[in-house]
Amino acid sequence: MSRVLVAYFSATGATAKVAAELAEAENADCFEIRPKQPYTAEDLDYTKKDSRCNLEMADEKCRPEMDGRIDGMSGYDVVFLGFPIWWGREPSIVDTFLDAHYFVGKTIVPFCTSGVTGVEKAAEHIRSIVGTDATVEEGRRLGADAAEEDIRLWTELLGF
Ligand SMILES: Cc1cc2nc3c(=O)[nH]c(=O)nc-3n(C[C@H](O)[C@H](O)[C@H](O)COP(=O)(O)O)c2cc1C
Secondary structure (H helix, E strand, O other): OOOEEEEEOOOOOHHHHHHHHHHHHHOOEEEEOEEOOOOOOOOOOOOOOOOHHHHHHHOOOOOOOEEOOOOOHHHOOEEEEEEEOEOOEOOHHHHHHHHHOOOOOOEEEEEEEOOOOOOHHHHHHHHHHHOOOOEEOOOEEOOOOOOHHHHHHHHHHHOO
16 A cells, blocks of 8 residues: 655645645645745735745745655655645745655655646646656645545545
8 A cells, every 4th residue: 555645835724724634535644844934924925026935936946945854755655745826836845845855756646725726837847846756646726625525536536
């Protein structure tokens, strides 16, 4: 049986809720990707040109510092990777997480919450970061109020 990890970043709680439900459905370990410097409401104000989130997302190479990391990554076969969509893709702190761990031979399943944007562009970007190390599945956008049943059916379909 595959060993499954749910790793997620959540700035305002929506993705955290979905991640907890997913971890329960998969009977998986759960890891929160935490930035060393937490995001304040001001940092998240995307209407301001110079806000922290806008500056970070404008630079594809930006890798904000993470607080902690996973020591036993080699023990997992499948990593569900969750995040809110920021400017159409995964937040830079998720890229820090990808760079900080070894994914050879693993399957990454991206999932996101968002206002409307799907996970496709993020999945593509994640693929460009991990290269041929890992298989990156299509993934899925889950509404912040995704029903447990919906999550259960999706994970059953994936079959991990
Ligand atoms: C900086 C920033 C950029 C965002 N960009 C998008 C976007 O491009 N498309 C979208 O549908 N939602 C966008 N959103 C909305 C978030 O994806 C959405 O509120 C998400 O569910 C928040 O998840 P969280 O509570 O786990 O942080 C953005 C939010 C922020 C703070």
